Amino acid sequence: MSQSFLPPTRLLMGPGPSNVPKRVLEAMARPTIGHLDPVFVAFMDELKGLLQWVFRSDNTLTLPVSGPGTAGMEACFVNLLEPGDKIVVCRNGAFGQRMVEMSERIGAEVIVVDQDWGRAVDREAVARTLAEHPDARVLAFVHAETSTGAVSDAAALAALAIEHDCLSIMDCVTSLGGMTLEVDDWGVDAAYSGTQKCLSCPPGLSPVTLSERAAEKIRARNYPVQSWFMDFSLVMNYWGGGGKRAYHHTAPVNALYGLHEALLILKEEGLESAWRRHAETHQQLKRMLEGLGIEFVVPEGERLPQLNAVRIPAGIDDAEGRRYLLEEHGIEVGAGLGPLAGKIWRIGLMGETCRPESVTRLEQGLRGLLGR
Amino acid sequence: MSQSFLPPTRLLMGPGPSNVPKRVLEAMARPTIGHLDPVFVAFMDELKGLLQWVFRSDNTLTLPVSGPGTAGMEACFVNLLEPGDKIVVCRNGAFGQRMVEMSERIGAEVIVVDQDWGRAVDREAVARTLAEHPDARVLAFVHAETSTGAVSDAAALAALAIEHDCLSIMDCVTSLGGMTLEVDDWGVDAAYSGTQKCLSCPPGLSPVTLSERAAEKIRARNYPVQSWFMDFSLVMNYWGGGGKRAYHHTAPVNALYGLHEALLILKEEGLESAWRRHAETHQQLKRMLEGLGIEFVVPEGERLPQLNAVRIPAGIDDAEGRRYLLEEHGIEVGAGLGPLAGKIWRIGLMGETCRPESVTRLEQGLRGLLGR
Numbered sequence: 138m139s140q141s142f143l144p145p146t147r148l149l150m151g152p153g154p155s156n157v158p159k160r161v162l163e164a165m166a167r168p169t170i171g172h173l174d175p176v177f178v179a180f181m182d183e184l185k186g187l188l189q190w191v192f193r194s195d196n197t198l199t200l201p202v203s204g205p206g207t208a209g210m211e212a213c214f215v216n217l218l219e220p221g222d223k224i225v226v227c228r229n230g231a232f233g234q235r236m237v238e239m240s241e242r243i244g245a246e247v248i249v250v251d252q253d254w255g256r257a258v259d260r261e262a263v264a265r266t267l268a269e270h271p272d273a274r275v276l277a278f279v280h281a282e283t284s285t286g287a288v289s290d291a292a293a294l295a296a297l298a299i300e301h302d303c304l305s306i307m308d309c310v311t312s313l314g315g316m317t318l319e320v321d322d323w324g325v326d327a328a329y330s331g332t333q334k335c336l337s338c339p340p341g342l343s344p345v346t347l348s349e350r351a352a353e354k355i356r357a358r359n360y361p362v363q364s365w366f367m368d369f370s371l372v373m374n375y376w377g378g379g380g381k382r383a384y385h386h387t388a389p390v391n392a393l394y395g396l397h398e399a400l401l402i403l404k405e406e407g408l409e410s411a412w413r414r415h416a417e418t419h420q421q422l423k424r425m426l427e428g429l430g431i432e433f434v435v436p437e438g439e440r441l442p443q444l445n446a447v448r449i450p451a452g453i454d455d456a457e458g459r460r461y462l463l464e465e466h467g468i469e470v471g472a473g474l475g476p477l478a479g480k481i482w483r484i485g486l487m488g489e490t491c492r493p494e495s496v497t498r499l500e501q502g503l504r505g506l507l508g509r
Numbered sequence: 510m511s512q513s514f515l516p517p518t519r520l521l522m523g524p525g526p527s528n529v530p531k532r533v534l535e536a537m538a539r540p541t542i543g544h545l546d547p548v549f550v551a552f553m554d555e556l557k558g559l560l561q562w563v564f565r566s567d568n569t570l571t572l573p574v575s576g577p578g579t580a581g582m583e584a585c586f587v588n589l590l591e592p593g594d595k596i597v598v599c600r601n602g603a604f605g606q607r608m609v610e611m612s613e614r615i616g617a618e619v620i621v622v623d624q625d626w627g628r629a630v631d632r633e634a635v636a637r638t639l640a641e642h643p644d645a646r647v648l649a650f651v652h653a654e655t656s657t658g659a660v661s662d663a664a665a666l667a668a669l670a671i672e673h674d675c676l677s678i679m680d681c682v683t684s685l686g687g688m689t690l691e692v693d694d695w696g697v698d699a700a701y702s703g704t705q706k707c708l709s710c711p712p713g714l715s716p717v718t719l720s721e722r723a724a725e726k727i728r729a730r731n732y733p734v735q736s737w738f739m740d741f742s743l744v745m746n747y748w749g750g751g752g753k754r755a756y757h758h759t760a761p762v763n764a765l766y767g768l769h770e771a772l773l774i775l776k777e778e779g780l781e782s783a784w785r786r787h788a789e790t791h792q793q794l795k796r797m798l799e800g801l802g803i804e805f806v807v808p809e810g811e812r813l814p815q816l817n818a819v820r821i822p823a824g825i826d827d828a829e830g831r832r833y834l835l836e837e838h839g840i841e842v843g844a845g846l847g848p849l850a851g852k853i854w855r856i857g858l859m860g861e862t863c864r865p866e867s868v869t870r871l872e873q874g875l876r877g878l879l880g881r
Binding site for chain 1: 540587705737762764
């Protein structure tokens with residue numbers, strides 16, 4: 138019964154994971170070494186530099202959290218929020234909702250700025266809310282809402298946080314590497330991402346960066362961070378640099394090899410070139426979808442290039458249509474989440490997947506599905 | 510400056526990671542597929558079966574937590590403890606201390622049963638403490654203390670928990686796959702492990718299993734679990750089986766390929782055979798070390814076969830000696846932690862590393878170091 142698992146080869150056009158380049162897979166298959174080996178410690182320093190580069194940040198506290206994006210997300214919230222702190226959360230999709238739930242579990246007082254799913258966060262509404270709540274400590278928002286395909290003006294929201302003396306937490310799980318993102322220029326205090334989107338690694342790591350303001354908040358906390366595993370004051374001693382590492386937990390050595398290689402690939406292409414490739418391939422996808430009469434959920438101007446939410450074509454069953462694309466064409470597209478379940482599909486064009494050939498193959502699949 | 514990272518090949522004889530077989534590394538390099546792909550969902554069911562097999566348990570709630578052993582550890586504590594709950598923690602090393610710290614952060618009332626580092630937990634002391642605290646809800650202990658190389662009588666401790674109507678949490682990070690371990694026969698309620706010890710995978714996943722009694726406790730909680738990421742009531746819907754998976758977080762797909770392959774390798778050998786191999790290779794190591802006059806920290810009868818704490822030989826500098834073994838012989842041995850730092854080395858014989866050839870190579874290294 139039990140045999141080695143030989144996965145099929147898929148074209149991964151869902152909300153993540155995206156396709157992983159051979160080079161990254163091969164890097165992960167290199168021999169495991171000790172996480173405190175001097176060679177590995179030097180590697181960690183280099184990896185940190187690459188993460189600073191992709192985040193466009195000089196933040197000292199920049200590291201890959203040893204868990205998926207959700208772990209990096211929770212790490213930011215539990216470190217920057219204390220029980221009783223007031224936080225303003227922008228909720229325009231499933232990941233904004235998750236921010237609310239995490240903040241509540243910390244015992245924070247949560248003020249929600251709601252927006253329709255599929256729309257960008259409303260800057261004016263956020264500004265009004267921050268003005269009404271001058272005691273708010275944190276503003277949290279999602280740059281690229283993976284559940285709806287909407288982008289919000291992260292620069293403007295981070296600026297509002299500064300203006301109102303809040304720390305900002307930015308979810309950039311789906312944006313990092315796929316579109317303009319400037320942690321330092323925008324003045325974002327905490328940003329977390331995932332590896333399985335535009336960085337084209339397997340899932341399992343969460344790159345995180347925190348500003349000096351955020352680090353100060355952590356140092357000045359009244360209560361210990363509720364999570365020992367996620368406590369950045371402990372993790373900092375491990376990823377802190379300077380050659381001396383205090384053991385905290387065992388780093389996922391081979392996954393880090395993969396992330397390092399993926400960042401090298403991105404660096405060879407150039408970050409702005411990768412952003413441009415995502416924007417251009419999105420235009421190609423848009424023309425293709427419009428040619429087939431398939432409609433976008435998000436209004437033009439608020440759309441993510443790398444994650445395209447579209448209405449399920451009339452007459453097509455959600456699960457059956459996705460099964461057809463997967464089994465007959467080897468293409469994965471994503472289902473809708475929450476209120477959009479059964480109504481939309483999410484078409485990813487992230488990282489390695491973001492190529493003209495992917496659009497061409499999807500067009501063939503969709504034509505087969507629609508009988509055209 | 511930035512180039513692909515080509516790690517050296519090491520013989521990993523520290524406290525983990527252990528050496529990873531080529532088959533496992535190759536499995537991890539297979540193409541990434543979607544974590545909700547039907548093929549992957551079927552794979553998850555098979556992996557769950559393999560984990561039940563290695564834990565010797567029929568527990569429905571058996572899964573690999575998407576993070577290192579420390580994440581699986583914290584997941585057990587935050588799910589089974591609520592603020593105000595009384596817990597008895599057996600502390601005979603660094604990981605018992607970590608249990609105390611995690612429990613305190615949850616807001617539990619922590620009663621500690623201390624034992625000297627390097628000794629097994631004292632069953633009688635635990636029995637007395639449980640009798641003195643009839644309102645204790647949880648008993649937590651470490652089966653195989655990675656920081657000292659001592660094994661405790663997990664069967665007896667789990668029996669005490671049942672007798673005193675407590676749930677038991679067992680750390681089996683270093684024991685799983687390397688020595689007798691019977692989750693169901695012993696009546697353990699929650700056990701967590703790591704992949705980078707006797708399972709010989711890279712670090713990054715934490716196999717966990719919870720009894721029906723533990724699942725009932727989670728369902729009957731008064732407060733939500735403080736961690737959203739680690740909340741088993743949410744994770745259960747994702748790993749729960751039955752074909753329908755609710756999205757919770759993105760599973761670390763390729764790391765799971767590796768774990769699956771590692772468990773297959775173990776199954777081909779047979780679990781009892783692997784336990785025997787660890788016991789026999791330990792005897793070989795013991796003879797070799799005694800031949801060189803190197804002393805064990807832990808009294809005979811309380812020693813782990815797979816992790817051997819020894820006094821640093823007289824006249825040898827801790828860091829310099831380990832550097833020599835690493836650089837001149839390609840062998841990693843582990844340093845001491847906490848009060849044992851600078852006094853001991855930890856010699857791992859775990860999983861793939863646990864071969865007669867490893868002992869032979871280490872002997873050469875030690876002879877070179879000692880000039881004999």
